[in-house]
Amino acid sequence: MKEFKVTPIRNGTVIDHINVGMALKVLKIIGVGGNVNSTVSVLMHVPSKKAGWKDIVKIEDRELDPKELDKIALISPNATINIIRDYNVAEKFVVEVPNIIKGIMKCANPGCITNQNEPVETEFVVESKKPITLRCVYCDRVTTEVADNVR
Numbered sequence: 001m002k003e004f005k006v007t008p009i010r011n012g013t014v015i016d017h018i019n020v021g022m023a024l025k026v027l028k029i030i031g032v033g034g035n036v037n038s039t040v041s042v043l044m045h046v047p048s049k050k051a052g053w054k055d056i057v058k059i060e061d062r063e064l065d066p067k068e069l070d071k072i073a074l075i076s077p078n079a080t081i082n083i084i085r086d087y088n089v090a091e092k093f094v095v096e097v098p099n100i101i102k103g104i105m106k107c108a109n110p111g112c113i114t115n116q117n118e119p120v121e122t123e124f125v126v127e128s129k130k131p132i133t134l135r136c137v138y139c140d141r142v143t144t145e146v147a148d149n150v151r
Contacts, residue, residue, distance in 0.1 A: 006041050012060040014082040015072060020045055022076050022147065023055035029071045029150050030064060038062060051078070071104050073097045074132060075147045097129045105134070105149045109141040 018026055023042050027033075032040055041058040048054040063083055064072075072079050073095035083091040101124040107114050114122045114136070124134040127142065135142045143149065 006043065006058065008087055009039065009041075009058055009060045009084050010087055012038070012058065012062050012084050013064055014084060015057040015059075015064075016054070016080045016082060017048065017051060017076070018055040018057065018072075018079050019076040020051075020053040020055055023057050025075055025147055025150075026055075026057050026072055026079075029075070030059075030068045032059065067104055069095050070098055070101065071150050074101070074105070074150055077129065077132065097126055097132060099126050100124070101126065101134060104151055105146070106151060107136045107139060107141055108143050108145060108149055109136065109139045112136060112139040112141065114138055 015026060021044070023044050027040070027042065038060040040060070043056040046054055046056055064081065069081065074097065077095065077097050079095045081091075081093055081095060082089050103121045105122055105124060107122055109115070114120050120138070123137045125137060127133045127135050131144055132146050133142060133144050134146065
């Protein structure tokens with residue numbers, strides 16, 4: 001069996017330990033689409049000693065901002081972020097689900113004021129981190145369907 005290797009990146013971000021099957025969702029929520037000027041590597045359903053299976057995303061020449069990290073934490077709370085500079089890991093950390101989620105999710109309740117074309121930013125209180133359970137501060141709708149509602 002031949003082994004395929006992904007080349008290292010000079011500068012950028014490696015998102016490791018993504019929940020299996022969520023790599024394409026990660027690309028979507030951080031805004032990596034068809035118009036990309038840098039190398040993006042996506043590995044899906046990769047063996048992992050820690051979790052059994054995982055996905056990995058490597059993005060050259062890009063470091064993620066705090067809102068993007070919060071989005072990743074919501075859909076894959078065990079993901080690790082590796083900031084690469086000059087081919088070396090300069091920083092490494094696990095994403096963390098914040099206690100308050102502002103402006104990065106939509107409320108699943110169609111009747112919520114945040115879905116009525118009002119100038120109101122969505123806001124959720126994290127009621128549980130395992131499993132992730134959020135409550136909208138405006139309509140009190142509780143949701144565990146986070147991946148479908150992350151913007």
